[in-house]
Amino acid sequence: MGDGTGISWTDATWNPVRGCSRVSEGCRNCYAERVAARFSGPGQPYEGLADRERAGSKWTGEVRIVPEHLADPLRWKRPRRIFVNSMSDLFHEKLSNEDIAAIFGVMAAAPQHTFQVLTKRAERMREWFEWMALEENWSPTATMHVEAGPHLDDDEDDTLAERILDAEWPLPNVWLGVSVENQDAAKRIQHLLATPAAVRFLSCEPLIGPIDLLAASPNARSLVWDLDWIIGGCESGPGARACDVDWLRSLRDQCAMAAVPFFLKQAEETTDCGEDREPDIGDDDSIAFGDGSKMKARRPGGHHVIELPYLDGAQHAAFPGPADA
Numbered sequence: 182m183g184d185g186t187g188i189s190w191t192d193a194t195w196n197p198v199r200g201c202s203r204v205s206e207g208c209r210n211c212y213a214e215r216v217a218a219r220f221s222g223p224g225q226p227y228e229g230l231a232d233r234e235r236a237g238s239k240w241t242g243e244v245r246i247v248p249e250h251l252a253d254p255l256r257w258k259r260p261r262r263i264f265v266n267s268m269s270d271l272f273h274e275k276l277s278n279e280d281i282a283a284i285f286g287v288m289a290a291a292p293q294h295t296f297q298v299l300t301k302r303a304e305r306m307r308e309w310f311e312w313m314a315l316e317e318n319w320s321p322t323a324t325m326h327v328e329a330g331p332h333l334d335d336d337e338d339d340t341l342a343e344r345i346l347d348a349e350w351p352l353p354n355v356w357l358g359v360s361v362e363n364q365d366a367a368k369r370i371q372h373l374l375a376t377p378a379a380v381r382f383l384s385c386e387p388l389i390g391p392i393d394l395l396a397a398s399p400n401a402r403s404l405v406w407d408l409d410w411i412i413g414g415c416e417s418g419p420g421a422r423a424c425d426v427d428w429l430r431s432l433r434d435q436c437a438m439a440a441v442p443f444f445l446k447q448a449e450e451t452t453d454c455g456e457d458r459e460p461d462i463g464d465d466d467s468i469a470f471g472d473g474s475k476m477k478a479r480r481p482g483g484h485h486v487i488e489l490p491y492l493d494g495a496q497h498a499a500f501p502g503p504a505d506a
């Protein structure tokens with residue numbers, strides 16, 4: 182578990198699952214795959230999960246739960262926003278329904294935190310929620326209790342068990358999101374909108390093509406009423422693909438029209454910052470703006486990436502209402 186993270190829309194990451202496999206264009210330059218390959222030697226955390234090949238890093242397709250990290254959030258007392266599985270995908274087909282229920286059980290037992298679940302497997306996510314609601318199953322809370330129970334072995338006074346059994350469903354402290362990197366991936370939106378959730382969001386990062394949200398949604402009403410947050414951003418790191426600033430502008434404008442909070446995480450250096458905000462890139466790769474503010478920059482393949490950039494003179498760092506209300 183990582184307390185503190187370079188991801189500006191979260192406070193911490195929690196990785197109870199290791200391993201993954203690619204599903205779409207958004208996975209092409211997968212950061213997790215590169216890191217996993219680097220630590221895949223004998224005795225290392227990602228042994229057997231990724232390989233280092235001449236052509237680059239490659240997942241092996243094996244996926245496993247990490248029992249020693251399953252209960253990590255329970256040890257964190259200060260409330261945090263926690264990005265779940267930044268190094269994998271919670272709804273990967275190699276995980277059983279019961280495995281996923283155990284992880285949701287931990288989230289139910291830690292209501293002080295807000296968990297941000299982001300997946301590229303939107304259909305599996307929807308199917309898992311349908312499985313949880315099946316009549317022949319126990320109730321969702323009982324299922325979570327049974328599956329998470331063995332991992333809550335310090336629960337001497339049954340407080341955690343009670344929290345799980347008393348939880349509302351869907352869990353009010355879990356946000357569900359899908360990655361939408363281009364119009365093809367926007368088909369995931371319909372599954373997200375059909376899944377019960379306290380907060381639903383999209384992560385349009387890495388944005389590698391224009392996205393028309395309305396074309397991918399059942400109707401305008403569901404966009405306005407059932408979508409709570411959209412994150413946008415360019416790709417960074419080795420092999421980063423171009424992100425046209427007009428794709429970001431379009432996302433911003435669609436959010437404004439649907440009254441959905443917009444969070445612009447990062448953009449290429451070439452993004453128009455507005456008349457008074459042309460960036461001055463320093464020797465240390467920092468970016469100084471006319472008003473004295475400074476932002477960190479990275480240099481992926483010669484391009485700077487600006488975090489929390491100004492777009493046409495304004496930053497966009499909004500969060501869904503309930504969390505900050």
Ligand code: SF4
Pocket residue numbers: 201202203204205207208211212213214267268269270301
């Ligand atoms: S789903 Fe996420 S972690 Fe898995 S390969 Fe794709 S980008 Fe990487």
